[in-house]
Amino acid sequence: MVEQVAQMIVHGEAWTVKDLFVLPNEYVYWSIQIVMYPYMTGLVAGAFVLSSLYHVFNVEKLKEIARYALVFSFALLPVAMMPLMLHLMQPLRGIHVLMTPHFTSAISAFGIVFMTYAFIVAAEIWFVYRKFIVESVHRLNNKQDRSGLESLLLPIYKIISLGAMDLSKEALDSDHKAVKFLAGLGIPVACFLHGYAGFIFGSVKANALWMTPLMPVIFICSAVVSGIALCIVSYYIFMEMRKWAAKRGKNWLLPDALAQGGTAIPVEQLRSIQEHEVKMTSKYLLIFMTAALTLEILDMIFRGYTAVKSWDALRMVIYEHDFMKIFVYQYGLGNFLPFLLLLVPGLTTRRAVIASILVLFGVFMMRWNVVIGGQAFSLTFAGFMEYHLPIIPHDIETFKEGLGGMLSVIFAPFIIFYFLNMIFPAFMSDDEVH
Numbered sequence: 001m002v003e004q005v006a007q008m009i010v011h012g013e014a015w016t017v018k019d020l021f022v023l024p025n026e027y028v029y030w031s032i033q034i035v036m037y038p039y040m041t042g043l044v045a046g047a048f049v050l051s052s053l054y055h056v057f058n059v060e061k062l063k064e065i066a067r068y069a070l071v072f073s074f075a076l077l078p079v080a081m082m083p084l085m086l087h088l089m090q091p092l093r094g095i096h097v098l099m100t101p102h103f104t105s106a107i108s109a110f111g112i113v114f115m116t117y118a119f120i121v122a123a124e125i126w127f128v129y130r131k132f133i134v135e136s137v138h139r140l141n142n143k144q145d146r147s148g149l150e151s152l153l154l155p156i157y158k159i160i161s162l163g164a165m166d167l168s169k170e171a172l173d174s175d176h177k178a179v180k181f182l183a184g185l186g187i188p189v190a191c192f193l194h195g196y197a198g199f200i201f202g203s204v205k206a207n208a209l210w211m212t213p214l215m216p217v218i219f220i221c222s223a224v225v226s227g228i229a230l231c232i233v234s235y236y237i238f239m240e241m242r243k244w245a246a247k248r249g250k251n252w253l254l255p256d257a258l259a260q261g262g263t264a265i266p267v268e269q270l271r272s273i274q275e276h277e278v279k280m281t282s283k284y285l286l287i288f289m290t291a292a293l294t295l296e297i298l299d300m301i302f303r304g305y306t307a308v309k310s311w312d313a314l315r316m317v318i319y320e321h322d323f324m325k326i327f328v329y330q331y332g333l334g335n336f337l338p339f340l341l342l343l344v345p346g347l348t349t350r351r352a353v354i355a356s357i358l359v360l361f362g363v364f365m366m367r368w369n370v371v372i373g374g375q376a377f378s379l380t381f382a383g384f385m386e387y388h389l390p391i392i393p394h395d396i397e398t399f400k401e402g403l404g405g406m407l408s409v410i411f412a413p414f415i416i417f418y419f420l421n422m423i424f425p426a427f428m429s430d431d432e433v434h
Contacts, residue, residue: 014398015388022383028375031401032389033087036409038197038219039226039367041080043413045190046227047073048121053284055124055183062284064427065277067128068238069231071426074121075417081114082409086400106200113196117189124182126160127175129424133161149422156423194223201370209314209374214299221292226363228285229356232278234414236353239274242427275349282352286342289359293335296366314377321384322373330369334362 012027047069053059054066085091097111126133140146140154164171198219201210303314318326338355372387390402399405417426 015390015401017386017388019384019386021380022378022385026378026385028372028385028387030371030375031087031387032406033083033401033409035364035367035371036406037080037083037087038194038371039364040076040083040409041194041197042219042223042363042367043227043230044073044076044080044117045194045220046224046229047076047231048186048190048227049224050228050231050281050284052183052187055179056187061280062277064273065231065235065281067428068235068426069227070121070125070128071420071424072231072234072413072417073227074125075420076413077118077121078416079409079412082412083405086405086409106196110193110196113189113193117186117193120182120186120189124179124186125424126162127178127182130161130164130175131167131172132425132428133157134165134167137161137165153423160423191220191223195220201374209317209377210370212299212303214295214302215370218292218295218299221288221295222363222366224288225285225292226360228281228288229359229363232281232285232356233353233360235281236274236278236349238427243274278349278352279347282342282347282355285356285359286339289335289339289342293339296331296335317373317377317384321376322369325365325373326369330362330365334358334365338362 012029012031015031016027018026050062051066051070051073054062055070059066081094085094088094097108098115100108100111103109103112136153136157140150140157143150146154195216198216201215201219300318303311338358341351341355341358376384376386378384389406390398393399393402393404421427
């Protein structure tokens with residue numbers, strides 16, 4: 001135990017700079033990976049909520065990007081726990097949360113919520129793509145000159161078909177009903193998945209910046225905003241790659257087309273789909289941004305109006321120490337500027353993507369200001385601590401808790417999605433899937 005405490009102190013000394021009157025054992029222990037943890041879980045929940053707008057609420061205008069959001073949410077899911085694994089000094093013990101979950105701890109309850117959500121998303125994807133899976137089994141079975149990828153996909157499709165080969169109208173109607181039920185069930189589970197992260201911070205009584213009942217609700221709203229924004233940006237990037245590959249015949253960039261037997265979509269049709277989906281999704285992003293921004297401003301006003309005992313220290317953190325990070329980066333660049341970009345008439349695809357990138361930056365800064373800013377002031381209320389992100393690592397800890405670990409978490413879901421897209425093509429039309 002003494003050795004672990006000593007490791008934690010060294011763990012914080014590597015990137016903490018103290019100012020004024022700070023206790024000797026105080027450091028910024030929760031670093032960039034704890035910032036990335038609620039950020040990534042929020043992306044998972046937000047992407048799933050976007051897909052549910054079509055499956056549950058029948059928003060037909062979002063049917064193309066909704067299916068993409070569902071598959072991309074599944075690719076984000078395993079990365080949600082990656083920041084915790086990188087942050088833990090004993091990462092092999094992390095699996096205990098999933099093996100022995102209970103509700104006496106918010107972290108332990110995460111095991112139940114995470115596994116429940118994972119099963120819901122996996123089941124929904126299976127019902128959405130069951131017809132495609134069965135047709136792929138028949139198509140590849142009858143094909144004599146299968147490629148290497150097709151030879152690999154055939155046993156995978158046979159396994160994940162689970163023997164359900166019925167393609168009758170009654171069976172497909174049952175699939176539709178199951179998808180709608182699972183999507184509706186998944187919305188509260190996805191919100192709870194990320195809301196508990198806000199609950200962890202909001203229930204810490206010893207920290208004045210975190211202790212607020214609005215914290216879980218703010219986390220949920222910002223999660224939906226970030227998930228929708230990421231889907232817009234990534235969908236735009238992947239569609240640009242598809243257009244580039246379609247013009248030059250680079251099929252290795254279209255693994256989903258290879259899985260479908262090499263079918264290709266004309267460039268003009270890809271451009272039309274891209275513009276329609278991005279612009280329509282941006283309208284819903286604007287709606288959820290309004291709710292998230294209102295809650296964050298309400299929380300700020302409430303703190304100033306109540307002016308609890310620790311308000312003097314909080315005021316120095318918010319209005320002086322972290323003024324640039326909160327009011328310029330988070331609210332200015334990450335909220336108000338993209339809000340105006342989306343609100344001005346004549347919205348273009350590129351303007352919507354730029355606004356979505358700024359929204360992702362704003363939500364990241366919100367997570368940063370909560371996690372790092374909550375540790376910025378000393379318990380003496382007369383000193384501050386500054387976290388400096390390690391850029392060039394000099395050991396494994398500064399890599400995991402630095403820029404290298406952060407980039408690993410960011411790029412991991414895109415790599416997973418590339419291979420997942422081979423099995424479950426995310427860019428198929430709705431008629432082809434069902």
